[in-house]
């Protein structure tokens with residue numbers, strides 16, 4: 001009998017850690033799967049997906065730049081994929097249809113709540129940025145329904161319209177950085193791409209409530225600019241490596257019905273990064 005096939009599609013894909021992560025999950029849980037990475041032509045996403053599932057592929061992870069195309073391609077969408085407006089996981093159903101999910105937000109929230117802030121309920125949360133990365137995680141963050149969530153962004157209007165799209169049972173507002181003056185938060189999540197340019201949004205140390213935690217959705221071999229800023233002002237910090245492994249664990253659970261342990265996998269990658 002052939003082994004169930006899984007893959008990650010992206011472009012570029014060379015540095016993807018997804019095969020390593022899923023192979024660790026498979027080994028740990030005794031699930032027999034094969035997982036590879038595939039660099040897909042920017043104009044060839046739909047064909048590549050069709051080919052993969054026609055050749056008895058069972059599930060895909062989708063990364064940059066195809067998350068919106070995957071959203072369009074899926075036959076059905078989970079609630080969190082609809083909220084995110086993007087898909088990072090495709091799974092073949094028993095009736096032959098393909099469901100699109102987005103596990104980024106739930107992976108991040110689980111990482112934050114298990115390793116950084118617990119309980120999260122009632123906490124004051126500030127999210128920096130209002131682009132695709134933030135939209136991708138906002139639904140699961142709001143599901144935790146802390147006292148209130150503020151989204152701050154360089155372009156204030158983008159934060160305001162994102163907040164408006166999500167405002168419901170949980171109070172969420174969007175604004176520019178200047179409007180944060182006088183407020184303090186228990187948890188600040190950086191979802192901007194500023195640190196890619198070695199940049200930092202204009203933040204005042206007064207934003208950090210006593211004992212504040214700061215989470216950067218990015219990760220690397222060193223602390224990000226945002227983490228260094230937070231650490232210098234006494235906050236406890238974490239990077240997004242746990243989110244990377246956490247979103248993969250949620251995909252694995254969707255495909256295989258088994259939720260793998262993330263801690264040993266995070267530790268192994270952390271060691272490789274050092």
Ligand code: ATR
Nearest residue numbers: 129130131132133134154155158192193194199201
């Ligand atoms: P992604 O998919 O990574 O979210 P994006 O949709 O382009 O990428 O969003 C990037 C986010 O980082 C935006 O919120 C952007 O702010 P603007 O909406 O004002 O552009 C934010 N960002 C990027 N560079 C920044 C910088 N140097 N300072 C502050 N915010 C920055």
